[in-house]
Amino acid sequence: MRIVDTHQHLWDLDLFSYVWLETQPAPGSLTGGRPGLRRSFRMEDYLTATAGLGVEKSVHLEADVDEPYMLAETRHILALAEQPGNPLEAVVACARPESEGFRRYVDQIAGNPRLKGIRRILHTQADELGQSAAFRDNVRSLSQYGLSFDICVLARQLPIAIQLVEYCPEVSFILDHCGVPQVKERVLDPWRDDMRRMAAFPNVVCKVSGIVAYADQDHWTPEDLRPYVEHVIECFGWDRVMFGSDWPVCTLSASFRQWVEALSALIASAGESNRDKLFCENAIRVYRLN
Numbered sequence: 256m257r258i259v260d261t262h263q264h265l266w267d268l269d270l271f272s273y274v275w276l277e278t279q280p281a282p283g284s285l286t287g288g289r290p291g292l293r294r295s296f297r298m299e300d301y302l303t304a305t306a307g308l309g310v311e312k313s314v315h316l317e318a319d320v321d322e323p324y325m326l327a328e329t330r331h332i333l334a335l336a337e338q339p340g341n342p343l344e345a346v347v348a349c350a351r352p353e354s355e356g357f358r359r360y361v362d363q364i365a366g367n368p369r370l371k372g373i374r375r376i377l378h379t380q381a382d383e384l385g386q387s388a389a390f391r392d393n394v395r396s397l398s399q400y401g402l403s404f405d406i407c408v409l410a411r412q413l414p415i416a417i418q419l420v421e422y423c424p425e426v427s428f429i430l431d432h433c434g435v436p437q438v439k440e441r442v443l444d445p446w447r448d449d450m451r452r453m454a455a456f457p458n459v460v461c462k463v464s465g466i467v468a469y470a471d472q473d474h475w476t477p478e479d480l481r482p483y484v485e486h487v488i489e490c491f492g493w494d495r496v497m498f499g500s501d502w503p504v505c506t507l508s509a510s511f512r513q514w515v516e517a518l519s520a521l522i523a524s525a526g527e528s529n530r531d532k533l534f535c536e537n538a539i540r541v542y543r544l545n
Contacts, residue, residue, distance in 0.1 A: 262499025
């Protein structure tokens with residue numbers, strides 16, 4: 256099976272700082288940091304994790320680096336994508352659309368053919384940040400650069416994300432992690448209705464990623480994920496869904512291989528053509544990969 260991984264992370268603690276590794280709770284937890292992730296994850300680690308699985312291309316998603324390092328991290332990953340011997344082909348960079356210096360920042364990285372989009376993580380921020388006029392206007396300006404915007408929100412924040420998409424009809428949006436449903440708690444509503452509303456916008460594609468980390472990390476099964484995967488595919492259709500590993504965050508619950516095998520089992524009856532769309536073909540189109 257050919258795989259394009261649309262959601263891989265790398266971080267090198269010898270180069271950059273990530274305060275969230277120390278202060279923010281792990282998915283599904285209310286307290287404590289992320290000790291399982293509190294080390295460097297470099298390209299050699301990713302290659303080991305994906306060995307033998309058919310990963311042909313990958314997209315690097317910014318890892319919420321501390322703000323002073325945003326530009327340096329982006330340039331570092333773009334340079335890594337130029338090196339032979341790894342599947343990295345595209346980069347989604349960290350940015351702060353709420354900042355008045357947003358467009359000056361984007362001007363410094365725009366034009367690199369491997370830069371495909373921007374992300375600002377919202378699920379750790381106050382709701383008001385993603386609702387501000389400056390934020391929405393700056394996201395709307397991404398169409399001028401030919402860049403997409405990855406949306407990372409909690410399920411309860413999906414209405415805010417829907418408002419943003421509605422305000423920016425010319426921007427291509429990618430919804431990360433199936434909208435971050437509460438998998439461990441088996442909560443489906445109002446997430447299901449909000450996902451239907453989001454899918455009504457033709458400029459939104461959804462990543463089937465991340466949800467294994469929101470399951471019961473010690474006792475999950477593929478069946479725990481089924482209602483979320485099937486609903487996303489029902490809403491968006493086979494042409495607007497993409498596989499993402501969310502590695503190494505997924506390792507809180509599962510290895511890269513375990514996540515691929517679980518998702519493959521859940522869609523086994525869908526046929527080879529739809530499987531290839533989910534795991535490979537849609538990603539090449541959406542992220543404009545060579």
